[in-house]
Amino acid sequence: MSALRLVLRAPWLWLALAALQLALAAGLVVPLRAVLRVAMGPFNIGDESHVLAALLELATVHPAVVASFVTSVAASALLGLLLSPLVAGAAILRLGGPASVGEQARAAFTHFPAALVIGIYGLILRLLLALIAAALGSVHPILQTLALVASLTLSALAVDLARARTVLDGARGLHPRTFLRAVVSATQPILWLRSGLLTTLQWAVSFAILLAAVHGIGSAWSPWLVRGLAVLGTFFALWRVAVAVASVQARPRL
Secondary structure: OOHHHHHHOOHHHHHHHHHHHHHHHHHHHHHHHHHHHHHHOOOOOOOHHHHHHHHHHHHHHOHHHHHHHHHHHHHHHHHHHHHHHHHHHHHHHHHHOOOOHHHHHHHHHHOHHHHHHHHHHHHHHHHHHHHHHHHHOOOOHHHHHHHHHHHHHHHHHHHHHHHHHHHHOOOOOOOHHHHHHHHHHHOOHHHHHHHHHHHHHHHHHHHHHHHHHHHOOOOOHHHHHHHHHHHHHHHHHHHHHHHHHHHHHHOOOO
């Protein structure tokens, strides 16, 4: 079955993950919004072209703004690091076929340690490949950029494949050999291209969210556009995971 069809037959999974992402984002921004409101007082930023200058000025006058921003970013990074492996088991199980909410919850907690370790393996692979890409920068900047994109997309696919094999095939996710085999499988050109295109679309959506947030400051449409783009980004992320799930399901069983 195609990866897109796997996602479309699990609409509640997509919407639940999108709602969870929006709820976490709204919760993480509350402290920063409160500090900014106190720091700004009765003033506001009237022109989006002055956003960075105004934020820099606030940061120099009110150190609490910097502290709150750093805390929000660190909390977001930590939650992202933990949330992805936590929901991986449930998402992969549901994409692989019908599963009850209880089965998905059990898969999420059962496979969390393996999914977390696989994510760490992926970070190590990204670092190693980024060093290679940096070395290629001495040859040509374009070659460095292409190598960096290739390394990031390959690492994402390898993580997805390793997690999918752990959940669907019962592979030993904690063992490095499972991840190394996923890396080898991720080098298949067509599979790599499909997953890489979806990863690129995720990056494009993230950039669009940033543009909408900056250029839409003070407007009524900006928050809704940002939320809509976030939901779309979740769809692309789930579609990318479904590519790995479909690949694992298509493998001949011994």
